[in-house]
Amino acid sequence: MTLPIDPSIASSASEWAIPSLDGATSEGAGAGAAQGAGSGFGSMLSDQLGKLEATQNEAADAAQALATGQATDPEAVVMAVERARLSMQLASTLRNKAVEAINDVFHTQV
């Protein structure tokens, strides 16, 4: 006689398996970069942080060029600054959301 529902399904079914968190364990951009170009959450995070830093540098350079009178078109400066601001907003919102989520986990009643 077989049971209508095999209890072993709880441990063997793929949807119950806990996914590997290899990439996510490397906290911070420095650690992520040191680990190399793995295709995990950590490397994606460090990639995006690198891009964010690039936009910030671009905006800083543009603003400096405007201040020193080297910039010929103010539109490009405004766009670089605005792009950096929006990218930073996106990053900080995502970061806040992630922190909120981890706090929710920590505050779980056991």
Added chain:
Amino acid sequence: MGLFDAFDASGSGLLAERLRMDVTAENLANAQSTRSANGAGPYKRKEVVLESAGSSFADSLSAARGVRVAGIVEDPTPPRRVYDPGHPDADAQGYVTMPNVNTVTEMTDLIGASRAYEANVTAMQTAKSMFARTLDILK
């Protein structure tokens, strides 16, 4: 379709409209110039020709394409002839060949460029506030 496509399109619009304003200012400044630097008669009115950027098929599939300047061309309309015998550039009949610049046309062009610039700024601000609204979903 990138995050800042609308931004780039509006930015190219700003650049194009500013060039239009520059050229209109040049036309206005040279409205009385009877000589050119290369000695080829009076100043000729210039006009900016704009075209949609991105000519490849892949470009036409992506969302927002900007504008780019195809060139600055000279207006072929004939110059004005003004009777002014005392002018150093007057011909034997006493007529001076003046540039084909009409100040009123230039002023309306200036208003058009200014309004178009404003429209591009508004589009950019709207794209910005839409992006900010999207981020508000996460808050």
